[in-house]
Amino acid sequence: MSVFTAVVLLLGTLFGVHLIWWRIALPRRQRAVLLGFFLIGGLVLAPLVGLLLGRLGVEPLSVVQWLNVGLAVVAFALAYVVTYSALEADSPTLSLVRHIASAGSCGASEENLFEFMASRPFVGARLSALLEEGMVHEQDGRLRLAEHPYTLFKIVLLHREKVLGLTRHGG
Numbered sequence: 001m002s003v004f005t006a007v008v009l010l011l012g013t014l015f016g017v018h019l020i021w022w023r024i025a026l027p028r029r030q031r032a033v034l035l036g037f038f039l040i041g042g043l044v045l046a047p048l049v050g051l052l053l054g055r056l057g058v059e060p061l062s063v064v065q066w067l068n069v070g071l072a073v074v075a076f077a078l079a080y081v082v083t084y085s086a087l088e089a090d091s092p093t094l095s096l097v098r099h100i101a102s103a104g105s106c107g108a109s110e111e112n113l114f115e116f117m118a119s120r121p122f123v124g125a126r127l128s129a130l131l132e133e134g135m136v137h138e139q140d141g142r143l144r145l146a147e148h149p150y151t152l153f154k155i156v157l158l159h160r161e162k163v164l165g166l167t168r169h170g171g
């Protein structure tokens with residue numbers, strides 16, 4: 001068996017369970033649960049997949065190969081969690097592109113685009129997601145960034161400003 005086959009089997013199983021679970025009931029903190037599920041699920045399922053395939057007569061992978069499988073699963077989990085917000089919410093960019101495409105060859109006027117953007121619940125949806133995920137909290141009628149769990153978010157902002165030179169919102 002190849003590392004690729006093991007990765008495909010493992011990720012396919014994890015992704016299938018993820019889809020079934022999300023259809024039955026959405027977890028409260030979806031991204032945190034998703035990350036934990038893929039990371040812990042990968043650690044639990046990897047040896048089981050190895051044992052099952054070994055019993056089926058498939059040549060087992062070496063320890064180094066299983067480490068490669070683990071790295072691939074971690075990389076996929078991180079990438080999927082990062083892109084998950086674009087999949088779950090009404091993305092301003094995707095919605096705008098869809099709206100322009102729906103205008104056909106004649107295109108959309110600037111006025112039409114402003115009306116479209118004003119009618120979309122982007123800000124409310126994003127704030128709700130941030131509150132639900134615990135990234136921000138409300139105190140005395142004000143929203144505040146959560147302190148300890150989202151140091152990574154602060155690192156991203158620092159990277160945007162210092163490395164990429166992006167000081168404005170939206171790039």
